Amino acid sequence: MKKVYSRPKYLKKVPMHYCPGCGHSIVAKLITELVEEMDIADRTICIPPAGCAVLLYNYFDFDCVESAHGRGGAIATAMKRVLPDRVIFTYQGDGDLAAIGTAETIHAANRGERFTTIFINNAVYGMTGGQMAPTTLFNQKTTTSQFGREMRRDGAPIKMSEMLATLDEGVAYIERTTVIDVPSIKKTKKAIKKAFQIQMDDIGFSLVEVLSPCPTNWKMNPLQSCKWIDEDMTKVFPLGVIKDITENKKVKEAVNAD
Amino acid sequence: MRGNTVVGEAAIRAGCTCYFGYPITPQNELPEYMSRRLTEIEDGIFIQSESEISAINMVLGASVAGARVMTSSSSPGISLKQEGISFLCGDELPAVIVNMVRGGPGLGNISPAQSDYFQSTRGGGHGDYRTVVLAPASCQEMADLTMEAFDISDYYRNPVLILADGMLGQMMEPVTFENYKPRELPKKDYIIDGAKGRPSRFVRSLILNTKDMEEHNWKLMRKYKMITKNEIKCDEFMMDDAKIAVVAYGTAARIAKGAVKRARKEGLKVGLIRPITLWPYPSEVIKKWARSVSLFVVFEMSAGQMIEDVELSLKGSSEVYFYGRPGGVIPTPMELVKIISSQYYQKGF
Ligand code: SF4
Numbered sequence: 001m002k003k004v005y006s007r008p009k010y011l012k013k014v015p016m017h018y019c020p021g022c023g024h025s026i027v028a029k030l031i032t033e034l035v036e037e038m039d040i041a042d043r044t045i046c047i048p049p050a051g052c053a054v055l056l057y058n059y060f061d062f063d064c065v066e067s068a069h070g071r072g073g074a075i076a077t078a079m080k081r082v083l084p085d086r087v088i089f090t091y092q093g094d095g096d097l098a099a100i101g102t103a104e105t106i107h108a109a110n111r112g113e114r115f116t117t118i119f120i121n122n123a124v125y126g127m128t129g130g131q132m133a134p135t136t137l138f139n140q141k142t143t144t145s146q147f148g149r150e151m152r153r154d155g156a157p158i159k160m161s162e163m164l165a166t167l168d169e170g171v172a173y174i175e176r177t178t179v180i181d182v183p184s185i186k187k188t189k190k191a192i193k194k195a196f197q198i199q200m201d202d203i204g205f206s207l208v209e210v211l212s213p214c215p216t217n218w219k220m221n222p223l224q225s226c227k228w229i230d231e232d233m234t235k236v237f238p239l240g241v242i243k244d245i246t247e248n249k250k251v252k253e254a255v256n257a258d
Numbered sequence: 259m260r261g262n263t264v265v266g267e268a269a270i271r272a273g274c275t276c277y278f279g280y281p282i283t284p285q286n287e288l289p290e291y292m293s294r295r296l297t298e299i300e301d302g303i304f305i306q307s308e309s310e311i312s313a314i315n316m317v318l319g320a321s322v323a324g325a326r327v328m329t330s331s332s333s334p335g336i337s338l339k340q341e342g343i344s345f346l347c348g349d350e351l352p353a354v355i356v357n358m359v360r361g362g363p364g365l366g367n368i369s370p371a372q373s374d375y376f377q378s379t380r381g382g383g384h385g386d387y388r389t390v391v392l393a394p395a396s397c398q399e400m401a402d403l404t405m406e407a408f409d410i411s412d413y414y415r416n417p418v419l420i421l422a423d424g425m426l427g428q429m430m431e432p433v434t435f436e437n438y439k440p441r442e443l444p445k446k447d448y449i450i451d452g453a454k455g456r457p458s459r460f461v462r463s464l465i466l467n468t469k470d471m472e473e474h475n476w477k478l479m480r481k482y483k484m485i486t487k488n489e490i491k492c493d494e495f496m497m498d499d500a501k502i503a504v505v506a507y508g509t510a511a512r513i514a515k516g517a518v519k520r521a522r523k524e525g526l527k528v529g530l531i532r533p534i535t536l537w538p539y540p541s542e543v544i545k546k547w548a549r550s551v552s553l554f555v556v557f558e559m560s561a562g563q564m565i566e567d568v569e570l571s572l573k574g575s576s577e578v579y580f581y582g583r584p585g586g587v588i589p590t591p592m593e594l595v596k597i598i599s600s601q602y603y604q605k606g607f
Binding site: 042077 | 276278301303305307308309311312313315316317319320322323324327341342349450451452453454455458459460461462463464
C-alpha cells in the first residue's frame with residue numbers, strides 16, 4: 001500500500017495550542033514538510049515572533065531562537081551574516097511585522113538580507129485577545145475598534161508586501177497567498193519553497209504573506225472565516241506574486257553561474 | 259590612541275568579529291573605527307543599524323549564533339537598548355555593550371556625565387537581572403577592561419557594560435594591548451547554528467510555568483552571586499592613614515585623584531577609593547575602611563547615584579557626604595579640594 005499522508009518528520013509529536021480552524025497550524029505543517037522535502041533540517045533556523053506563534057519552537061524539530069516582539073528582522077539579519085550557509089526564516093504576525101517591527105522589517109528587506117519572512121496576516125492581534133491590527137480592514141470590529149476600523153482615527157489597513165516591493169533590488173520575491181482550501185494551501189507551500197530557494201541561491205530578501213484565518217477573534221466558525229478571507233480580505237490584500245526578480249536575466253545568469 | 263578607538267581595537271584583539279550600532283555623539287569614532295577595522299578581519303561583520311533597538315537585537319542574533327559581538331552608544335541610545343539587554347539576560351547570552359554616558363535626562367547634552375549609574379547597575383530593563391558594569395578611568399583601562407569584558411561575558415553568559423563618557427572617549431593616552439590574559443572558557447554548547455549531528459534546540463526567555471520561571475530567576479541569582487564573589491575590582495589610593503575617603507569612579511575618579519594629591523600637599527589625610535566594577539559593587543572594600551575612615555565623600559558627575567551603594571555598604575556605620583555636579587558639568591580638582599578641606603576642618607580631624 002502506498003502511504004500518501006503522514007505527520008511531517010520535523011513536526012514534534014506534541015499537541016499544538018492553536019485554536020481549531022487557525023491558519024497557523026497549516027503553515028507550521030507546510031514549513032516542516034518543506035524542510036523535510038528540501039532536506040535542510042540540519043541547517044534551518046526559525047525565529048518565531050511574539051504572538052500566537054511564540055511557541056513554534058515547541059513544534060519545530062530544528063533550531064529556533066525566540067525574538068522580542070517585532071525584532072525578528074534584526075536577529076535574522078545578524079544570524080544570517082554570521083551563518084551565511086544556513087536557511088534562516090522569521091515567522092511573524094501582522095502586529096509583529098507591520099506595527100512594532102516595521103523598522104526592522106523594512107530595513108532588513110532594504111539591505112537585501114538573505115533570509116525569508118513568513119508573514120501571517122490575520123488582520124487582528126490574536127494572542128492578546130483580538131485587538132485592532134495594522135492590517136485590520138475598514139469597518140472590521142475588534143476589541144479596540146468596537147465600532148469598526150475608521151480612517152480618521154485608525155488609519156488604513158497597511159499593505160506591507162506592496163510597500164516592501166517598492167524597495168530596490170534587495171527585495172527579491174514577495175508573494176501573498178492564503179490557506180483556505182487545498183489549492184491555496186498548495187500555492188502557499190510552493191511560495192515558501194521558492195522563498196527558501198531564493199535565499200539559498202543568495203538572490204535577496206524573500207517574503208510570503210499568508211492571509212490566515214483567526215476564527216476565535218473574528219468570532220466566526222472556520223468555514224465562515226475562510227469565506228471572509230475569500231470575499232473580503234482578498235479585496236484589500238489581493239493574492240498573487242507582488243515582486244519577483246528571479247525572472248530577471250541578470251539574476252538568472254548569476255544563479256546559474258553558481 | 260583616543261579612548262573610543264582604544265575600545266574598538268581592544269575588542270578586535272579580544273576576538274570580536276561583529277559590531278552593530280547606530281550613530282550618536284559622543285562615541286562615533288568607535289563605530290567609525292569598527293566599520294573600517296572589521297573589513298580587515300576574516301568573518302568581520304559591521305552593520306550600521308536603522309535604530310538602537312535593531313542594533314541590540316542584531317547583537318543578540320550574532321551572539322546566539324556564536325560570535326563575539328559588541329555594540330556601543332550613549333545614554334539615550336542605551337535607554338532604547340534596554341529591551342534587548344533584558345532579553346540577552348533572560349536568554350543568558352554574552353555581549354559587550356559600551357555606554358559613553360552624556361548629560362541627561364532626555365536628550366540632555368553631549369558632555370561627560372555619570373547619570374546612568376542607576377540604569378546600568380540596577381538593571382535598566384524589565385525583570386530580575388544584572389549586567390556586569392566596568393568603569394575604566396584611563397585609556398589603558400579602556401583597553402584592558404574591554405578585552406576582559408568579552409571573557410567575563412562569555413564565561414558567565416551575561417552581558418557586560420562598559421561605562422565611560424565623552425571625556426574618556428576623546429582622551430589620548432598611550433596604550434598597550436599586551437596586558438590581556440585570555441581566560442579559559444567553557445565550550446559554547448548553547449548556540450543556535452542548525453541541528454547538525456545533534457538534537458534540535460532553541461533559545462528563549464519565555465517560561466510560562468511560574469515555578470520554572472522562578473527557578474530560572476534563582477539560577478540567574480546564583481550566577482550573579484558567583485560574579486559578585488569572583489569579579490569585583492577596586493582601586494585604593496593613599497588610603498592607609500586617611501581620615502577622609504573620597505569614593506569616585508571613571509572620570510570623576512581622575513579628578514578626585516588630583517584633588518587628593520593636592521589635599522595631601524596641604525597635609526590633609528585623604529585617600530581615594532575607586533570602584534572599577536560598579537556592579538558587582540566593592541562593598542567589602544568600603545566596609546573595610548569604615549574602621550579607620552571618619553568621613554566618606556562620595557564624588558560623582560551626577561546628582562547622586564553611586565552614593566546609594568556606598569550607604570548600602572556602610573549600613574549607617576560611618577558618615578557620608580555627597581558632592582556632585584550633574585548635567586555634563588566637569589568639576590575641577592580645586593572645587594573638590596575646597597569641599598574636602600572644609601569638611602576636614604569642620605569635623606575637626
Ligand atoms: S487566536 Fe487566532 S491566530 Fe491565535 S491561535 Fe487562535 S485562531 Fe489562531
